[in-house]
Amino acid sequence: MRKTLLFTGVLILACLFFTGLVFATGEKGAPEVSGPAAEKIIKVGFIYVGPIGDMGWTHAHNQARLMVEKLPWVETIYQESVPEGDTLSTIERMIQQEKCDVVFTTSFGFMDGTIDAARKFPNIIMAHASGFKRAPNVATYMADFYQVYYLNGLMAGALTKTGKIGYVGAFPIPEVKRHINAYTIGVREVNPDAEVHVRWIGAWFDPPAATEATMALIDEGCDVFAFTEDTSTVVEVAAKNGFPSFGHYSPMYDASPDYVVSGQLVHWDVFYLRFLGLVYSGILNSGNLENLDYWGLLREGDVELGAKPGMPVNPAWIGRLGDTHDLVLKRLEQMKNPQMVFDPFTGPLYDRKGNLVLPAGARADYLHLLTIEWAAKGVVGPWPNEP
Amino acid sequence: MGFRIEKNPAVPSRMVVFSFSVLSLFLASAVIGIIFLAYGINPIRAYTDVLSKTLGSFYGLSEIIRKSIPLLLCGAGLLLVFRTSFWNIGAEGQILMGALAATWAALFSNFPDFLLIPCLFLFGFIAGAVWGFIPTVLKSRFRISEVITTLMMNYIALYIVLFLIHGPWKGKTMRGFAYTDKFPASASLPLIGNTRIHWPTLIIALILVAAIYIILTRAKLGYEIKVISQSPKAGRYAGISYFKTVFWVMIISGGAAGLAGAGEVAGIHHLLRHPNQISMGYGYTAILVAWLARSNPVITIMTALLMAFIFVAGDTIQLSFGLPSQIVNVSTGLILFFLILSEGMMRYRISWKSKEG
Missing domain, CATH: 3.40.50.2300 (Response regulator)
Known part of the structure; x- marks a missing residue:
C-alpha cells in the first residue's frame, strides 16, 4: 500500500514539475522564423x-x-x-x-x-x-528494376555451380513476376540449363518467413540467391550458409560484404x-x-546496379565472374544509352509452357510489362494466375 | 494525522467516473507532453494545434464521426455481450466476415440496384452473426473457452479474406494486385455533403444503440441478462438458460460487428482489400469502448467518439509536427493506459485517520 502511495506521489510531483516546465518554455514562445521573403515556396x-x-x-x-x-x-x-x-x-x-x-x-x-x-x-x-x-x-x-534484375541474373548464371538459383518473392503480382522473369532471362543467357527456384512468402515484410523460404531453397540445392521483398533477410541467411546473393532496394553491401555480389538500388x-x-x-x-x-529505368537514372551506390559489382566477386563481368558492363551501357539499344524483354521469347509471348524482334511494351503474368523458361515453382 | 487507501465497496457514482476519466486524460496529456518536449515540441502549442484541427474544425469533426461509426456498432454490441460475462474478443473477425459478405452482395449477387444497399447490410449482419454464433456453440457443447475461440476465429476470417483477394475474387481491373474489383455505384453508400460520413451506417448504429438500451431496460432478454450478470446460478433456478441468452446476445453483437464491416467496405473502401486495411483494429478498440461505457449503451456514443478523437488527433499530430508514427502510437497507448488505470483507481478511497485513531 505504501509503495502505491509513494508511486502516486512521485507521479503527481512529476506532473507538477512538467507543468512548470511547460509554462516556462511556453512563455518564451519561440519567435516564428521568417526567412528572406522567398518568391514562391x-x-x-x-x-x-x-x-x-x-x-x-x-x-x-x-x-x-x-x-x-x-x-x-x-x-x-x-x-x-x-x-x-x-x-x-x-x-x-x-x-x-x-x-x-x-x-x-x-x-x-x-x-x-x-x-x-x-x-x-x-x-x-x-x-x-x-x-x-x-x-x-x-x-x-x-x-x-527489371533491367537491373536482368543484369544480376547474368551474374547469378555465371556463379551457380549446382545450376539452381533461389528466389524469394513477396507476392505473385506482376511487379514481382516481371523481376523474376527478367532475372531468369539473364540467368539463362549465360547458363542455358540453370533453373530459378521460386518461393512466395505472402508478405513484403516478414523476416521469419523469408528465413524459412531461404532455408528451404538451400535444401533444394540452390547456391545463389535473389529476392523481391522489403528486408535483408535473404542476404543474411545466404551469407550465414556461405552462399552469394544480390541485395534489393536499399544498400545491403554492409549486411555481408563478403557475399553480396551486386543488387538493385533506387533513386x-x-x-x-x-x-x-x-x-x-x-x-x-x-x-x-x-x-x-x-x-x-536505368536510362533515366532512377535505378542503379549495385549493392552500394557507385559500386556496380562487389570487387571481391569480379574475378569469379570471368567474362560475364564484361558482359554485364556492356549490357549496362546498352540500357543506359539514350536509345536504349538493348532490353531483356526482346523477342523471340517463350514462356515456360512453350507459348510464344513475344515474336522475334518485338520488345515488350509498357502495358505488357505492367500486366505480365507468364513465367519465363527456367522458372521452377508455383506461379499463381499463370496463363 | 495519517491516511490509508482502502477498497471502496460502493459503486462509483457518475460524477466520480466522469471526473476520474477526465483526470486520467489530463495525466496522460501531461506524460505525453514530456515526450513532446523531448522532441523539442512545445506541448501547449501542440495541444492547442491538435484541438483546433480536430474539435475546432469541420473537417476534423467529420473525421472523428466517421471513425466512430464502426467503433459504435461493435462497442454497443460488445457491451451487451460483456453483461453476460461472455468474453467476445472476436469483433475484429466478425467485422471482416461482414465486409466479406457485403462484398459478395455488391460484386456477385446481381440483386436489383434499389435492393443492393439493404442487402449489403443484411448479408453483413448475417455473416457477422454466424461468426459470433459459432463460439457459443463450441462453448455450450464442448465447454471451449470463448476467449480462445473468438480470438482464433479472427485469424480464420483474416486468412479467408486474404485467400479471396489473392485468389478467386482478385479483381480483373486491378492489374494483378490483390484487390477485388470496385463496387458498382449502386453499392456505394451515400455520404453527408463533402464529408466521408456514410450516414446510413451511422443511423443504423444509433438505432442499434437505442435497441440495446431498450433490450436492457424493457425486454425479457434484458431481464435475463441482468439476472445472469448478477448470478448465473440464480438464473438457472429461475429457469433462464445461460446459453440461450448468450446465443441471442452473440447474434446481436456479431451481427452489429458485421454491419460495421459492411459499412466500411460500402462506405469507405468500395472494394475488398487487405484485411488489416479494412478493420485496423476496430474490433479490439471496441472492447475498450464497451468497457469504458460500463453498463450503459448510450454512453458508448461518447466513448466511441472519444476513441475516434484519440485516433484522429494522433494522425493530426504526426502530420503537423512530423512526429514518428511509433511515437504517436505510444501516445495513444498512454491515453488508453491512463483511462484503464483510472477504472481501477475508482474502486479505492483514501480514508483519513484522526490522531487518536
Whole structure:
C-alpha cells in the first residue's frame, strides 16, 4: 500500500514539475522564423504506406524526400503508415490544414483515394506511384528494376555451380513476376540449363518467413540467391550458409560484404527533383498531367546496379565472374544509352509452357510489362494466375 | 494525522467516473507532453494545434464521426455481450466476415440496384452473426473457452479474406494486385455533403444503440441478462438458460460487428482489400469502448467518439509536427493506459485517520 502511495506521489510531483516546465518554455514562445521573403515556396506532402524505418520502399521514398527538402523553394511534410482507406482523409488534411501544393501518394493501394481527392481539389498537383489511373492533376510514376534484375541474373548464371538459383518473392503480382522473369532471362543467357527456384512468402515484410523460404531453397540445392521483398533477410541467411546473393532496394553491401555480389538500388529523388522542378517552372500544372506516366529505368537514372551506390559489382566477386563481368558492363551501357539499344524483354521469347509471348524482334511494351503474368523458361515453382 | 487507501465497496457514482476519466486524460496529456518536449515540441502549442484541427474544425469533426461509426456498432454490441460475462474478443473477425459478405452482395449477387444497399447490410449482419454464433456453440457443447475461440476465429476470417483477394475474387481491373474489383455505384453508400460520413451506417448504429438500451431496460432478454450478470446460478433456478441468452446476445453483437464491416467496405473502401486495411483494429478498440461505457449503451456514443478523437488527433499530430508514427502510437497507448488505470483507481478511497485513531 505504501509503495502505491509513494508511486502516486512521485507521479503527481512529476506532473507538477512538467507543468512548470511547460509554462516556462511556453512563455518564451519561440519567435516564428521568417526567412528572406522567398518568391514562391512549394509545400509538398508525402503519404507513405509503411514506417520510414522499414529499410525498403518507404525508407527509400523518405530518403528522396530529405534530398528534395534541401531545395530552397521546397517545404515537405509526410505521414507514415497511412491506412489505404484513409488516403482521401490524409490528402484532405494535407491540403486544407497544412496547405500543401503538391501531394505524392507512394503506394498502389492509394490509387482510388488519390483520384477521388484529385476530383475534390482540382487545383492541387498530385502524383501516384505504381498506379495506372490518372487525371488532369494526377500523374503516375514508377521506378522499375527489371533491367537491373536482368543484369544480376547474368551474374547469378555465371556463379551457380549446382545450376539452381533461389528466389524469394513477396507476392505473385506482376511487379514481382516481371523481376523474376527478367532475372531468369539473364540467368539463362549465360547458363542455358540453370533453373530459378521460386518461393512466395505472402508478405513484403516478414523476416521469419523469408528465413524459412531461404532455408528451404538451400535444401533444394540452390547456391545463389535473389529476392523481391522489403528486408535483408535473404542476404543474411545466404551469407550465414556461405552462399552469394544480390541485395534489393536499399544498400545491403554492409549486411555481408563478403557475399553480396551486386543488387538493385533506387533513386526516387531523380523523379521527385525532376517533377518538382517542372512544377516550379510552371511547365507542369494541375491541368496537364493526364498523360504523364513516368517510368524510370536505368536510362533515366532512377535505378542503379549495385549493392552500394557507385559500386556496380562487389570487387571481391569480379574475378569469379570471368567474362560475364564484361558482359554485364556492356549490357549496362546498352540500357543506359539514350536509345536504349538493348532490353531483356526482346523477342523471340517463350514462356515456360512453350507459348510464344513475344515474336522475334518485338520488345515488350509498357502495358505488357505492367500486366505480365507468364513465367519465363527456367522458372521452377508455383506461379499463381499463370496463363 | 495519517491516511490509508482502502477498497471502496460502493459503486462509483457518475460524477466520480466522469471526473476520474477526465483526470486520467489530463495525466496522460501531461506524460505525453514530456515526450513532446523531448522532441523539442512545445506541448501547449501542440495541444492547442491538435484541438483546433480536430474539435475546432469541420473537417476534423467529420473525421472523428466517421471513425466512430464502426467503433459504435461493435462497442454497443460488445457491451451487451460483456453483461453476460461472455468474453467476445472476436469483433475484429466478425467485422471482416461482414465486409466479406457485403462484398459478395455488391460484386456477385446481381440483386436489383434499389435492393443492393439493404442487402449489403443484411448479408453483413448475417455473416457477422454466424461468426459470433459459432463460439457459443463450441462453448455450450464442448465447454471451449470463448476467449480462445473468438480470438482464433479472427485469424480464420483474416486468412479467408486474404485467400479471396489473392485468389478467386482478385479483381480483373486491378492489374494483378490483390484487390477485388470496385463496387458498382449502386453499392456505394451515400455520404453527408463533402464529408466521408456514410450516414446510413451511422443511423443504423444509433438505432442499434437505442435497441440495446431498450433490450436492457424493457425486454425479457434484458431481464435475463441482468439476472445472469448478477448470478448465473440464480438464473438457472429461475429457469433462464445461460446459453440461450448468450446465443441471442452473440447474434446481436456479431451481427452489429458485421454491419460495421459492411459499412466500411460500402462506405469507405468500395472494394475488398487487405484485411488489416479494412478493420485496423476496430474490433479490439471496441472492447475498450464497451468497457469504458460500463453498463450503459448510450454512453458508448461518447466513448466511441472519444476513441475516434484519440485516433484522429494522433494522425493530426504526426502530420503537423512530423512526429514518428511509433511515437504517436505510444501516445495513444498512454491515453488508453491512463483511462484503464483510472477504472481501477475508482474502486479505492483514501480514508483519513484522526490522531487518536
